[in-house]
Amino acid sequence: xxxxxxxxxxxxxxxxxxxxxxxxxxxxxxxxxxxxxxxxxxxxxxxxxxxxxxxxxxxxxxxxxxxxxxxxxxxxxxxxxxxxxxxxxxxxxxxxxxxxxxxxxxxxxxxxxxxxxxxxxxxxxxxxxxxxxxxxxxxxxxxxxxxxxxxxxxxxxxxxxxxxxxxxxxxxxxxxxxxxxxxxxxxxxxxxxxxxxxxxxxxxxxxxxxxxxxxxxxxxxxxxxxxxxxxxxxxxxxxxxxxxxxxxxxxxxxxxxxxxxxxxxxxxxxxxxxxxxxxxxxxxxxxxxxxxxxxxxxxxxxxxxxxxxxxxxxxxxxxxxxxxxxxxxxx
Amino acid sequence: xxxxxxxxxxxxxxxxxxxxxxxxxxxxxxxxxxxxxxxxxxxxxxxxxxxxxxxxxxxxxxxxxxxxxxxxxxxxxxxxxxxxxxxxxxxxxxxxxxxxxxxxxxxxxxxxxxxxxxxxxxxxxxxxxxxxxxxxxxxxxxxxxxxxxxxxxxxxxxxxxxxxxxxxxxxxxxxxxxxxxxxxxxxxxxxxxxxxxxxxxxxxxxxxxxxxxxxxxxxxxxxxxxxxxxxxxxxxxxxxxxxxxxxxxxxxxxxxxxxxxxxxxxxxxxxxxxxxxxxxxxxxxxxxxxxxxxxxxxxxxxxxxxxxxxxxxxxxxxxxxxxxxxxxxxx
DNA sequence: TTTGTTACCGATACCGGTATCGATAACACA
DNA sequence: TGTGTTATCGATACCGGTATCGGTAACAAA
Numbered sequence: 001x002x003x004x005x006x007x008x009x010x011x012x013x014x015x016x017x018x019x020x021x022x023x024x025x026x027x028x029x030x031x032x033x034x035x036x037x038x039x040x041x042x043x044x045x046x047x048x049x050x051x052x053x054x055x056x057x058x059x060x061x062x063x064x065x066x067x068x069x070x071x072x073x074x075x076x077x078x079x080x081x082x083x084x085x086x087x088x089x090x091x092x093x094x095x096x097x098x099x100x101x102x103x104x105x106x107x108x109x110x111x112x113x114x115x116x117x118x119x120x121x122x123x124x125x126x127x128x129x130x131x132x133x134x135x136x137x138x139x140x141x142x143x144x145x146x147x148x149x150x151x152x153x154x155x156x157x158x159x160x161x162x163x164x165x166x167x168x169x170x171x172x173x174x175x176x177x178x179x180x181x182x183x184x185x186x187x188x189x190x191x192x193x194x195x196x197x198x199x200x201x202x203x204x205x206x207x208x209x210x211x212x213x214x215x216x217x218x219x220x221x222x223x224x225x226x227x228x229x230x231x232x233x234x235x236x237x238x239x240x241x242x243x244x245x246x247x248x249x250x251x252x253x254x255x256x257x258x259x260x261x262x263x264x265x266x267x268x269x270x271x272x273x274x275x276x277x278x279x280x281x282x283x284x285x286x287x288x289x290x291x292x293x294x295x296x297x298x299x300x301x302x303x304x305x306x307x308x309x310x311x312x313x314x315x316x317x318x319x320x321x322x323x324x325x326x327x328x329x330x331x
Numbered sequence: 332x333x334x335x336x337x338x339x340x341x342x343x344x345x346x347x348x349x350x351x352x353x354x355x356x357x358x359x360x361x362x363x364x365x366x367x368x369x370x371x372x373x374x375x376x377x378x379x380x381x382x383x384x385x386x387x388x389x390x391x392x393x394x395x396x397x398x399x400x401x402x403x404x405x406x407x408x409x410x411x412x413x414x415x416x417x418x419x420x421x422x423x424x425x426x427x428x429x430x431x432x433x434x435x436x437x438x439x440x441x442x443x444x445x446x447x448x449x450x451x452x453x454x455x456x457x458x459x460x461x462x463x464x465x466x467x468x469x470x471x472x473x474x475x476x477x478x479x480x481x482x483x484x485x486x487x488x489x490x491x492x493x494x495x496x497x498x499x500x501x502x503x504x505x506x507x508x509x510x511x512x513x514x515x516x517x518x519x520x521x522x523x524x525x526x527x528x529x530x531x532x533x534x535x536x537x538x539x540x541x542x543x544x545x546x547x548x549x550x551x552x553x554x555x556x557x558x559x560x561x562x563x564x565x566x567x568x569x570x571x572x573x574x575x576x577x578x579x580x581x582x583x584x585x586x587x588x589x590x591x592x593x594x595x596x597x598x599x600x601x602x603x604x605x606x607x608x609x610x611x612x613x614x615x616x617x618x619x620x621x622x623x624x625x626x627x628x629x630x631x632x633x634x635x636x637x638x639x640x641x642x643x644x645x646x647x648x649x650x651x652x653x654x655x656x657x658x659x660x661x662x
Numbered sequence: 663t664t665t666g667t668t669a670c671c672g673a674t675a676c677c678g679g680t681a682t683c684g685a686t687a688a689c690a691c692a
Numbered sequence: 693t694g695t696g697t698t699a700t701c702g703a704t705a706c707c708g709g710t711a712t713c714g715g716t717a718a719c720a721a722a
Contacts, residue, residue: 055708386678
């Protein structure tokens with residue numbers, strides 16, 4: 001019935017008490033008699049009262065907000081991380097607020113600034129490659145900073161993720177051990193997706209150690225996608241018919257590669273290798289190699305760290321949580 | 332250097348002016364001389380001042396927040412909608428806040444309640460099937476309520492989406508027109524994903540009109556996924572060898588179906604039909620039928636409506652934005 | 663009857679900004 | 693010299709809650 005508003009004051013008037021008593025009753029504080037508590041609750045119900053968190057947070061100096069900054073939404077990986085965070089926060093009374101940077105450093109800076117203006121209790125950001133200015137801002141916020149996904153670099157505070165350089169290395173080692181010799185590479189936008197670039201660098205380093213190199217490669221400049229992976233793979237197969245293995249920037253691209261090899265009837269002699277361990281990769285009609293990144297787990301661990309914001313934190317321990325991706329589909 | 336805090340008051344002290352002047356200078360208000368403006372800006376810079384939106388919003392009675400409530404994150408569809416919203420909000424100074432309900436009605440109610448306590452300028456919720464209690468709460472919020480994705484029902488206020496019943500009907504009509512006769516169905520969790528249920532109902536209605544029915548079906552009870560679609564399809568193919576078309580609850584399941592038919596060498600006589608028009612569906616090595624849902628566009632339109640919150644809105648026009656999904660891959 | 667204790671409740675001062683109105687100084691003009 | 697005007701700034705009152713402290717009533721104990 002009543003249109004919007006309704007403040008503590010109004011509920012107080014309706015219940016015939018002071019707003020302080022209403023505040024206590026609604027929060028379940030002990031210093032309220034059963035009788036008045038019931039009156040207050042009824043009045044609040046009747047007026048459709050909904051608390052004002054702006055006032056609450058400003059007054060109590062706690063927001064119970066967790067800012068989360070991710071680069072993209074168009075790949076299922078980050079939504080899964082966000083779901084993990086959301087899940088890990090459940091029951092804590094904390095709320096995640098998300099920001100998307102589109103892999104843009106300047107945008108990231110502004111988004112982080114905007115997020116900090118909400119005075120979150122903790123902030124989760126993707127990667128370790130923020131520019132100095134952004135790092136300074138994060139340091140200055142005096143809240144737990146949790147950098148996720150990547151481990152290759154110097155963390156500001158907490159760090160949860162995996163080494164992408166090492167993931168690339170391990171994949172190369174596994175493929176070489178399995179007898180692969182003529183490698184190709186397909187990826188896209190490595191200048192923006194720095195983690196994909198690190199994987200490629202690690203992979204290539206191991207190739208060099210074994211006196212090998214990418215025989216051929218195709219790089220796109222748009223966001224990675226299944227269709228792009230398929231398209232570039234067809235190109236690469238035409239240009240380099242003798243490849244026996246192609247490494248991709250991620251599983252989406254790799255799935256496209258798998259489709260391309262199927263269409264070219266090359267599934268028997270070419271092994272497709274990706275990264276992430278997507279559900280899709282496991283369901284493909286052909287086996288592809290991939291490293292499973294614990295995306296959801298990373299989100300949950302990050303959430304757990306964020307929850308610890310208010311509690312007693314052991315300052316120096318557990319700052320870094322390292323995961324080692326499991327490689328599957330090679331042999 | 333300086334650890335956290337720093338308020339307007341402190342910047343004011345540092346600049347030798349009142350906090351009101353700092354407030355004006357930082358917002359670019361006209362009543363400030365160039366000289367003091369510069370002094371203030373420098374002081375703010377030096378102290379690493381970051382505004383407090385809690386105070387700002389409480390004081391000005393505007394949050395510029397858009398609450399967004401979606402059921403899931405584990406399917407790329409909703410992240411794409413969210414990306415569309417985020418994109419559509421760009422440059423407006425508004426910020427989206429997301430909540431995930433996991434297709435749980437009770438959870439949805441609580442999440443909406445929590446969101447409203449932040450006093451958003453508008454709220455975007457998925458679907459039209461909220462229980463009365465939730466509808467009352469939304470009505471009472473006295474802000475624009477934008478229900479997205481679905482059109483089959485009675486909207487509270489704004490409505491942006493498509494009719495899923497009709498989408499199912501149209502797909503059935505197209506498939507029948509293309510000569511398909513023996514239909515199967517594969518889906519999952521239709522009791523929670525109501526829109527998938529509506530599509531199925533619409534599809535089945537048209538089958539009946541043509542004196543047809545699903546010859547066989549498999550229903551999972553977990554969330555839809557490529558693997559599940561593949562698994563259920565294999566089961567269905569074993570049980571009903573004579574199908575010539577299978578309708579799926581969505582494209583993820585359908586992709587799994589496509590893989591199953593490939594593995595069973597049945598790609599020539601069975602047509603796979605899904606819903607969403609995912610990028611993946613177009614890249615598959617076999618053609619599948621699908622209806623393209625304008626997910627990103629829905630998000631952008633919703634964002635545009637949310638932006639209009641503060642401006643002069645023509646109350647009765649443009650309340651409903653209907654999209655008609657385009658069917659591809661049938662013939 | 664006096665004194666203590668406990669249970670319950672209200673008054674007041676913030677939290678960190680913005681809106682509003684008024685004050686002051688400088689300058690132009692009569 | 694007196695009077696407006698304009699530019700620039702500050703004082704004050706909120707916004708809607710919570711923290712803190714103090715007050716009152718009821719009851720038990722002395």
